[in-house]
Amino acid sequence: MKRVRVLIRPKKGLLDPQGRAVKEMLEEQGFKVGNVVVGKMVELDLEDGEDVRSLVERFIVNPLIEDYEIEET
């Protein structure tokens, strides 16, 4: 088995209301904050030969509205 980490972000240009909310809240608290992105992380143990990209695109992310990054460890 291999451990796979998928990092998922709202596609650039699409709304990220959670990110905006976190940024505004931190600024109200007095912090200087640049861009904030709130996304998801999914970690899975998969078989060594598994086609991770295909599995992720079919079942884990919505490629229409999400970008993703796969890290294998």
Next chain:
Amino acid sequence: MKRVRVLIRPKKGLLDPQGRAVKEMLEEQGFKVGNVVVGKMVELDLEDGEDVRSLVERFIVNPLIEDYEIEET
């Protein structure tokens, strides 16, 4: 500014219903899947001197029920 990534997981031993749902769904689809964790990712641009750990514990995670990891890039 520095870019900070916070990876957030349900604390070990606490329920991760999303992770369980993903695992079961993939197994129904015929995949062999080990442990699955569904968590969150928050990326923030913060000032260089910022005490990231304190900010994260006060405003981003709930340390009672979540574990987290900070990656600075």
